Amino acid sequence: MSKDFIDDKKLEDILAQVKPTEEKIETIINKSLNKERLSLEETATLLQADKPEWIERIFKGAEELKNKVYGDRIVLFAPLYVGNKCINNCEYCGFKASNTEIDRCTLTIKELQAEVKAMEKKGQKRSILVYGESPDYDADFIAKTVQAVYDTREDKGEIRRVNINAAPLDVEGYKKLKEVGIGTYQIFQETYHHETYQRVHHSGPKRDFKWRVTGLDRAMEAGIDDVGIGVLFGLYDWKYEVMGLLEHTIHLEEKYNVGPHTISFPRLKEASNVSIDDKYFVNDEELKRIIAILRLAVPYTGLILTAREDAKLRREAIKLGVSQIDAGTKIEINGYSDDDDEQDINREQFVIGDSRSLDDVIYELLSDGYIPSFCTACYRLGRTGEHFMEFAIPGFIKRYCGPNALLTFKEYLEDYASEKTKDVGEKLIQEKLAEIEDEKTKEKIEAKLEEIENEKRDLYF
Incomplete structure (x- = not known):
């Protein structure tokens, strides 16, 4: 039986004892740039580095x-x-059991397929399925919905990777989801501070801190080696929560030789029938510090910045270490098939800040020089878990990600992009090809790009 590995006093003591200096900060950053995961003490030093010039150095x-x-x-x-x-009765969540104002709904398989088709028509290739915690949403139900998503096709569209955000399961439940080929299983602890955890989780299974914090241990034991962790920033001190995320990372590394595939850092947002206490409010500058420090602390992991945040902040924060974002996001039940731009707080878990279309987000990414990627190659070729870590920790994964990003983006340009996005996108692809020095690699990529122009799909290295 896995034990509760979070020691509040230890994490708080480390934060209280470290003394940042310019020399220490430089040494720590150089270690990170060597693609080595930072220790708790090193990360605490960056967290306590409050001088403007130190923060700027961390950002760079x-x-x-x-x-x-x-x-x-x-x-x-x-x-x-x-x-x-x-x-569950979580005081920060619009879906909490005591909220009688929320419109309760569970998609039928037919409704789920309609949602997937609507997403595919926009060009989506990757999705995370989100569930409340209910006896109705057991492992068998989740597995059935995952299979339905994989089986649903609209013209050239398909969802190639299905991740999960759901309640912790037992080992047998996770095994059922592994059988249907899920991607990442994501569980947010919400807060790693025990006293705060008990205060904000009033009733329901989620009140059990240990069952939740060991949820990904059971996933690992079931053979799911691709997991995601996260904190809801705003419930407790943000510096402590970053330490909690790192302690969780270290625990997974030491016990399973596999760290988290992704780390998420959503902030507390307005929600139906929720009163927000701003005592631990995280402002925009603090969120940017969180992102930059997490990037340095765990170089190999993907950092997810969600549409909870507005477009301006997302644009500023991406360069600090973000590797994944959601786009064209709808969080209302039946939101994609309804295609209504108005948000209804009683049909969603919280209010989102970036409701732009997928094409609009992609156009902005292109304007900033980024290559949008829908790649799922690592997952489908078995480059997960320890195998992924072997590539990701030394940075070798970039050798696959760049070419595969170009290929999946080319599909989007051919099948879904607006004219302005296609024009800019094609130019950027040519620029990226020109940067490739190895002629054989360039030729292989160009050959696959031509195949995509000739209607071939789902090509990857």
């Missing part, structure tokens, strides 16, 4: 590391809410 280091490990690609996905029934 994070930006350099992102370019070194991930290059200029940004992976795109979209969330799909399957059901919002919930038996």
